[in-house]
Amino acid sequence: MTMAQTAGAARTFAQGEPIIQCRGVHKWYGEFHVLKNIDLSVAKGERIVICGPSGSGKSTMIRCLNRLEEHQKGSIVVDGIELTGNLKNIELVRREVGMVFQHFNLFPHLTVLENCTLAPIWVRKKPKAEAEEMAMRYLKRVRIAEQAHKYPGQLSGGQQQRVAIARSLCMSPKVMLFDEPTSALDPEMVKEVLDVMIGLAEDGMTMLCVTHEMGFAKSVADRVIFMDRGEIVEQNTPNEFFNHPQSDRTKLFLSQILNH
């Protein structure tokens, strides 16, 4: 794809077109083939849970969607913009795609409120007062507004992850990516984070979530994707996926995670 086409492609998709479109995506880490021929299309408002054994490439796949990882073959179009080496386009995509990490990755030298207002002020060029007002709104929504002036290090893991979600929401993203958001949490804190995510799903946010929380997948997802060894093995509605898995690999995986 040439530069002119890339620029022309910006923001031209019509209603009903997928917000994320991956075609034949491959990725290698050195010699290791991590992603193999990924075809994925995500509609607006769709809630997708991605599961699979560790090392199956699920995190790598969603990290390709905001170019934290670079794919080497195939095409990824997000919000009408193709992800290439063009830095400007990458920044445009990242504005519209929020990401929540396994280890929260809050900025420890900034307060909770500053964590939330930084990107709106510097990337969206919002006035400080407006950014703070919006940040407080989202912090209320994740029920942590009273901690706004604390530093991340003073909060528990669950609280930090809720702040991380609020920080992403402050950019008013069109898509939210969750990369194992509850895996680093103590068990008693998983629910508070999942509750926030369920609330977000109910409000119609487009979500892609890599998670091992099968309860969340059953109750929230529109579609469950199962990945193994770099490929998408199976995808279906949660009901079909859990009750009538098609492939043997899926059956094996489900038997391993559900019967313990």
Next chain:
Amino acid sequence: MTDNVHTGNVPTGSIPDERPPSNTVGPVAWLRNNLFNTWYNALLTILIAWLLFKAIPPLLDWLIFSANSFGTPPQVCRQEGGACWTFVSEKLRFVMFGTFPYDEQWRPLITIVIIIALVLASCDRRFWKPWLALVWIAGLSAVGVLMWGGVLGLTYVENTLWGGLPLTLMLSVVGLSVAFPVSVLLALGRRSQLPAIRVISVTYIELIRGVPLISLLFMASVMFPLFLPTGVNFDKLLRAQIAFIMFAAAYMAEAIRGGLQAIPKGQYEAADALGLNYWQAMGKIILPQALAISIPPLVNTFISFFKDTSLVIIIGLYDLLGTAKAALSDPAWRGFYREAYLFIGVIYWVFCYSMSKYSQKLERDLRRGHRR
């Protein structure tokens, strides 16, 4: 101990708190734990106590009790034997200001005050705003006007006449404040994704670090003019200043790189994922954290460069150490080197110790609340 735990009788808070056994707290216990805990430590303690007992009384005697107070003529001092503080009072202005015209020495004095005021103001985090840079530019311009003169009715003073503390402060403060931003760029360059920038940064740092500062100063004063077309004359002080900046920048870049490497990858990813561009991510997320981590090695560099300014004596500039040495070459005052070096040693120490103390405070302030 372990037996108690495993018998099943886990204490549930019904046992009242007791004081630790008296032989484990208090000064006697401290002495036993720290000074006399083994036979060889006890031996060392006694040996050092004996050495101190031998060394301190004569030192105090020379410094204070037998010292000749200000005003005692040098001949008397020589007979009496104690420290001759007249040297300091007599040579104070020469040591402090060098060969700057005697009647104009209020100008370097104000220069010292301005530079110290600038540094002190910059120590307060509330002043860490963009306008501080303007204050610095204004302050350093004032310093330039005061030292050179030639305007506002001030007589012109050639910079070969500058010397003493103002020269030391100017070389180090100007040097470090210019070298600091350069070193940040070098440190970022060394970790850049762009091969050309990385190669340039690495080459620069490794080249400069691999050369002694003295040879760099020699090059600046002797070799550099050879490359210039005849007639073009580059000021010697400026050349020394540039050599210092180049050297300090390379060292500080490595200190900052250490800080950059300590920042977890997740911080870069989170900044990227929010759509911050490179300079925003560096300026708002990575550098504030990396520089805070780099404070100890940076201050180490600051302190050593403050003292290394004394090397300019080899290219014929008279900084504080140079003027002290020159003062000793006065035939009337020959031989009072102990007083001279002690005096400037104290001046250097006051500056360096203040830097060290301030850096400790800054470290504490920056760490407060951040990480658990």
